[in-house]
Amino acid sequence: MPRVLVTGASQGLGTEVARRLAEAGYEVVVHGRDAARSEVARARVPGAVASVTGRLDSLASTRLLGDDARGRGPYDVIVHNAALGPDQDRAILTEDGLERILQVNVVAPYLLSTMLSLPQRIVFVGSDAAFSGSPAVDLAPPDPWDGHAAYAGSKLLLTMLAFELAHRHTDRQINVVHPGWVRTRMGGPRAALPLSDGADTPVWLATSDEAIARRGGQYVHRRRAEAAPAAAHDPALRARLIARLAEVTGEHLR
Numbered sequence: 001m002p003r004v005l006v007t008g009a010s011q012g013l014g015t016e017v018a019r020r021l022a023e024a025g026y027e028v029v030v031h032g033r034d035a036a037r038s039e040v041a042r043a044r045v046p047g048a049v050a051s052v053t054g055r056l057d058s059l060a061s062t063r064l065l066g067d068d069a070r071g072r073g074p075y076d077v078i079v080h081n082a083a084l085g086p087d088q089d090r091a092i093l094t095e096d097g098l099e100r101i102l103q104v105n106v107v108a109p110y111l112l113s114t115m116l117s118l119p120q121r122i123v124f125v126g127s128d129a130a131f132s133g134s135p136a137v138d139l140a141p142p143d144p145w146d147g148h149a150a151y152a153g154s155k156l157l158l159t160m161l162a163f164e165l166a167h168r169h170t171d172r173q174i175n176v177v178h179p180g181w182v183r184t185r186m187g188g189p190r191a192a193l194p195l196s197d198g199a200d201t202p203v204w205l206a207t208s209d210e211a212i213a214r215r216g217g218q219y220v221h222r223r224r225a226e227a228a229p230a231a232a233h234d235p236a237l238r239a240r241l242i243a244r245l246a247e248v249t250g251e252h253l254r
Contacts, residue, residue, distance in 0.1 A: 003027040004206060005052070005075050007112075008082025010041040013125065013179060016199040017079055017206075022047030024207060029072045031065070031082065056082055056108035057094050059249060066115035077121045077206045080109045080158075086129075086151035091141045098248065099141035105154035106139070107245060110161055114251035118169060122162070123205045126176040126219070130156040135231040137241040139248065156229055159219065160241050163232040166217035168253065173214060176228070177201050178221040 004021050008014040009030035018041070022028040028048045032038030038051040050072045054065025084104045092100040098107060109124065133156030134142070134149065142149040159176050166174040179198040201223050205213050212218065212225050219228035231237050246252050 001025055001027050002076035003029065003049075003073065004077040004079065005029045005031065005069055005073070005116075006079045006081060007031040007056075007109075008033075009045060009048075010037040011044075013198050013202075014079075014081040015041065015044045017081060017202050018045040018048065020199055020203045021077075021206060024203070026077070026207075029069065029075075031069070033082075056104045057100050058103075059096050059107075059111065062108045062111050063115070066112050069112070070116055074117045075119045077123070078112075078116065078119050079123045079125065079202060079206060080112070081125045081202070082108070083125070083154075084151070086147040088147040088150070089145075091145045091150075096248070098139060099150065101147070101150045102139050102141065102154050102157070105151070106157045106161065107248060109158065110245045110253075111249045111251060113161075113165065114249065114253055118172060118254065121173040121206055122165065122175070123202050124158055124162040124174075124176045125202060126159050126162075126178050127152075127155040128178050128221075130159050130229050133157075133229070135160065135234075135237055135241070137237060137244055139244055156231060157241060159229055159232045160234075160238050161245070163217055163228065164238040164242055165253065167235075167238075170216065172216055173205070174216040175205055175218045175220050176232075177205055178219065178226075 006018040009018040010032040029050045030041035030048045032041045038053045052068040055061040084101045129152040133152035162176045218225040
């Protein structure tokens with residue numbers, strides 16, 4: 001059966017996506033940021049075949065996660081779901097000297113993409129906040145600090161990363177999904193959509209043989225390809241981002 005890795009699978013959207021994929025017969029490997037969260041993920045996704053552990057807020061811990069995940073692979077699908085939200089009242093620098101939201105939301109999925117064999121399908125969980133984000137390809141945080149701006153910028157950069165991967169590997173289905181405003185811890189109780197609705201399109205992209213799901217380089221919402229932020233289509237801007245990510249991680253995309 002196809003094997004899939006779902007990051008950030010111990011709660012919210014990640015749990016629901018992993019659970020649905022397991023119910024569909026996929027061999028699901030779930031991820032938690034520490035041992036306790038990995039155990040929670042296994043408990044919430046009883047069909048999971050394995051779990052991997054690692055924080056995404058440092059290069060060292062992300063490398064350990066990548067090594068752990070590589071030992072459980074290879075994968076047919078990877079769902080990059082783990083992310084930090086905007087509720088941070090100040091810039092927090094990690095041990096690598098990077099702003100934490102940018103490191104978790106952008107640097108970590110880049111580093112994992114360099115470490116793991118490229119699967120046939122990759123689903124990056126994005127956000128329509130990307131449309132209001134600034135393409136700060138130098139990875140500099142907003143100044144003055146604004147948590148919502150940092151989050152929006154990180155989701156724009158993640159979309160650019162996904163589109164660059166899709167450009168390099170046109171034989172793969174590499175896409176970004178905007179799941180909508182979902183009632184998770186990040187989305188809050190007033191969000192418009194239940195978890196089931198938010199998980200629908202990521203799971204569909206991971207599993208479907210319909211035309212859109214079999215293409216790459218798309219920004220997908222409610223099973224439809226929509227216009228992506230302009231920066232995602234800018235090769236020069238994407239190249240500057242990839243160069244900066246290679247500089248800070250010491251790793252290069254294939």
